[in-house]
Amino acid sequence: MAYWLFKTEPATWSWADQMGQAERGEEWNGVRNYQARNFMRQMAIGDLGFFYHSQTEKAVVGIVEVCALSHSDSTTEDPRWDCVDIRAVRPFKRPVTLDQIKSDGSLDEMVLVKNSRLSVQPVLPTEWEIICELGQTTP
DNA sequence: GCCAACGTTGGC
């Protein structure tokens, strides 16, 4: 099983919105970047991901699970763009801020730090554990 | 609101 990170502007699609979809899950559509798309194509059912709020909040706020494999993005006719579906698993007891991640020392190699613009990213198992611990949340 | 970083587009 692999770990990922999904980034969103909370004003557009927030953790509350995602939670509202409950078990059904929701398309992670709107991605128009090849790297991000390719990561989604690699995802398997049951893979876990961090849900990250960019801009105003800049924090990991919850854990999601991939519940549908990559398929065509319903928001475009362009056949190049695919997306997976994800559903909320649980919120972080305490959101983990970008500041915390940057000052931790052991998370400097995270894509979130090195390439802040990539909206779908892989996360290493060690990074997953550290951030779950910071968020006081079971991995 | 600014700007750096990065990705995409299009002309050559």
Add this chain to the structure above:
DNA sequence: GCCAACGTTGGC
């Protein structure tokens, strides 16, 4: 196939 121009994103 290269590269300049442009657009977008996200942190500050």
